[in-house]
Amino acid sequence: MAAPRRSTPKKTAIAQLPWRNPKPAPIVLISGPEEVCAERATSSIRAQLRDQDPALEVTDIRADDYTAGSLLAVTSPSLFGEPRLVRVGGVEKCSDAFLQEALAYVAAPQDGATVVLRHTGASVRGKKLLDAIRSGTGGGVEVACQAIKYDRDREQFAAGEFQHAGRRISPRALGTLVQAFSGDLAELAAACQQLIQDIDGDIDEKIIDRYYGGRVEATAFDVADHAIAGDYGPALISLRNALDSGADPVPLVAAFAMKLRTMAKVAGQRGSSRQIAQELKMTDWQVDRARRDLQAGWSEKSLGLAIQSVARADSEVKGASRDPLFALERMVTVVSTRAPYGAPS
Structure with a gap:
């Protein structure tokens, strides 16, 4: 089965370095939209250069707010010959003055200077400069920071954080952590680093729950897990506890929608978890979890009914009803019982 297509950098004449392990060079092009990875790469280059020479x-x-002559001035050797690191932001919005001077600089970089150019790829502005760097002019390297959009990519990112630090985290703990920070990669990165610094030994689901169990996203998934498993009483209790702790109804409904959509995609699929995950742009554990969830008494009819009830609740908690709490309870009831609301048990 074919793997999902991903955007990859064009073939170039310069070295392509991973953002977790960049190396200094006279010209370092950090390309791509993922700011967390770009910041890590830039910080790593600075740390390596400072280790070589604390001076x-x-x-x-800024390439978009550029004063003519600045690049040459800051890269030129000082009286004592200290090494120089110049970080250039906004290359995708660069001024004509910067573009002209940068092209000249790339053709003849200054000895002892490292120039890091950040281009997010948000526009084609500066393409002539990027082409010059990628052609090998100036002895440059490129660090590509591709977008991290899919759950599978986010899990690989988080797993890489622990692997890079030589630490182990259980698959379930990793999945829970990624779900808890599903909306912000920077927060996910910070959470990983906090766990790495604070916890000695392996990291399991209990540790994740102790640190981040109070997040709205994690609470929402607790409610959804009970309901999808058919545990009506515990699902209602979890819902009321979540609301009492200040949980917002919108992400509660979103958690149900996410899990049911995943179940609907996986239902009826044949093949290994890895094959299905590649086709659906998911992680292996998401497919395994959806398959386990589907075994809890779900049919095509009951799954369709549950999805309809979640869609109705989504509309109601966003303003279509004066009683969003009742909308949530009705949704939990329908999902838990696999039956229309008010149907005899």
Whole structure:
């Protein structure tokens, strides 16, 4: 089965380095939209250069708010010959003045200077400069920071955080952590680093729950898990506890929608978890979890009914009803019982 297509950098004449392990060079092009990875790469290059020489001079300039002559001024050797690191932001919005001077600089970089150019790929502005760097002019390297959009990519990112630190985290703990920070990669990265710094030994689901169990997203998934398993009483109790702790109804409904959509996609699929995950752009554990959830008394009819009830609740908690709490309780009831609301048990 074919793997999902991904955007990849064009073939270039310069070295392509991973953002977790970049290396200094006269010209370092950090390309792509993922800011968390770009910041990590830039920080790593700075740390490596500072380890080589604590006298490193660091300068930041903007390519979109550029003063003519600045690049040459900050890269030129000082009286004592300290190494220089120049970080250039906003290359995708660069001015004509910067573009002209950067092209000239790339053709003849200054000795002892490392120039890091950040281009998010948000526009084609600066393409001539990127082409010059990628052609090998100036002895450059490129660090590609591709977008991390899918759950599978986010899980791989988080797993990489622990692997890079030589730490182990259980698959369920990793999945729970990713779900708890599903909306912000920077927060997920910070959570991983906090666990790495605070916890000695392996990290399991209990540790994740102790640190981040109070997040709205995690609480929402607790409610959804009970309901999808058919545990009506515990589902209602979890719902009321979540609401009492200040949970917002909108992400509660979103958690139900996410899990039921995954179940609907996986239902009827044949093949290994990895094959299905590649086709549906999911992680292996998501497919395994959806398959387990589907075994809890779900049919095509009951799954369709549950999805309809969640769609109705989504509309009601966003303003279509004066009683969003009742909308939530009705949704939990329908999902838990696999039957229309008010139907005899």
